[in-house]
Amino acid sequence: DIQMTQSPSSLSASVGDRVTITCRASLVINNYLAWFQQKPGKAPKSLIYAASNLHSGVPSKFSGSGSGTDFTLTISNLQPEDSATYYCQQYNSYPLTFGGGTTVEI
Amino acid sequence: QVQLMQSGGEVKRPGASVRVSCKASGYSFTNYGITWVRQAPGEGFEWMGWISPYTTNTNYAQSVQGRLTLTTDRSTTTAYLELRSLRSDDTATYFCARESPQDGATHWGQGTLVTVSS
Numbered sequence: 001d002i003q004m005t006q007s008p009s010s011l012s013a014s015v016g017d018r019v020t021i022t023c024r025a026s027l028v029i030n031n032y033l034a035w036f037q038q039k040p041g042k043a044p045k046s047l048i049y050a051a052s053n054l055h056s057g058v059p060s061k062f063s064g065s066g067s068g069t070d071f072t073l074t075i076s077n078l079q080p081e082d083s084a085t086y087y088c089q090q091y092n093s094y095p096l097t098f099g100g101g102t103t104v105e106i
Numbered sequence: 107q108v109q110l111m112q113s114g115g116e117v118k119r120p121g122a123s124v125r126v127s128c129k130a131s132g133y134s135f136t137n138y139g140i141t142w143v144r145q146a147p148g149e150g151f152e153w154m155g156w157i158s159p160y161t162t163n164t165n166y167a168q169s170v171q172g173r174l175t176l177t178t179d180r181s182t183t184t185a186y187l188e189l190r191s192l193r194s195d196d197t198a199t200y201f202c203a204r205e206s207p208q209d210g211a212t213h214w215g216q217g218t219l220v221t222v223s224s
Binding site: 032034036043044045049050053055066087089091094095096097098099100101 | 112141143150151152153156165167168201205207208209210211212213214215216217
């Protein structure tokens with residue numbers, strides 16, 4: 001199975017800040033990397049697919065980059081509504097696997 | 107708009123079975139796969155399996171192989187998850203998601219809490 005390692009596990013930032021979350025795969029995943037946002041008690045929301053493509057309706061303050069095994073999610077101009085846990089997931093091969101999550105506190 | 111509507115929460119005894127439904131609307135049901143993941147309380151995500159409503163092909167996680175069956179009903183555009191021989195560590199919120207090979211999971215159901223307790 002492909003292991004996904006996310007860091008940091010949590011971070012605290014201020015309104016207006018820019019933060020970066022990293023995700024490392026144990027094998028090359030051909031950019032089949034997704035990012036999700038989850039708020040407490042809610043379903044995940046898909047933010048990014050194929051490492052750097054925003055899903056429809058996702059604000060451009062979210063951006064993804066990376067290739068091979070190393071990927072990043074950047075959130076610009078942090079706002080209180082961005083408080084959530086963010087997960088990466090590889091969908092290159094079964095079983096699909098997730099990172100452990102990064103909790104962002106504003 | 108694309109919607110995935112899941113059935114309500116369930117409480118089951120150890121050893122019982124549970125069936126969770128996921129009603130899809132707003133898109134062509136057979137054009138996308140349905141993936142199922144679960145999230146134990148306070149934990150991360152565990153992928154459980156995937157089904158193609160077009161071919162009925164499935165792929166299951168090894169951790170639930172033999173206890174899990176995924177099916178779909180094209181006439182009602184509904185996907186089903188059945189998990190048997192429930193254990194306490196199956197207690198989790200179960201999510202369905204619409205998935206494509208290129209885009210991954212794009213839309214999610216609201217989740218179904220399954221509690222296994224004696």
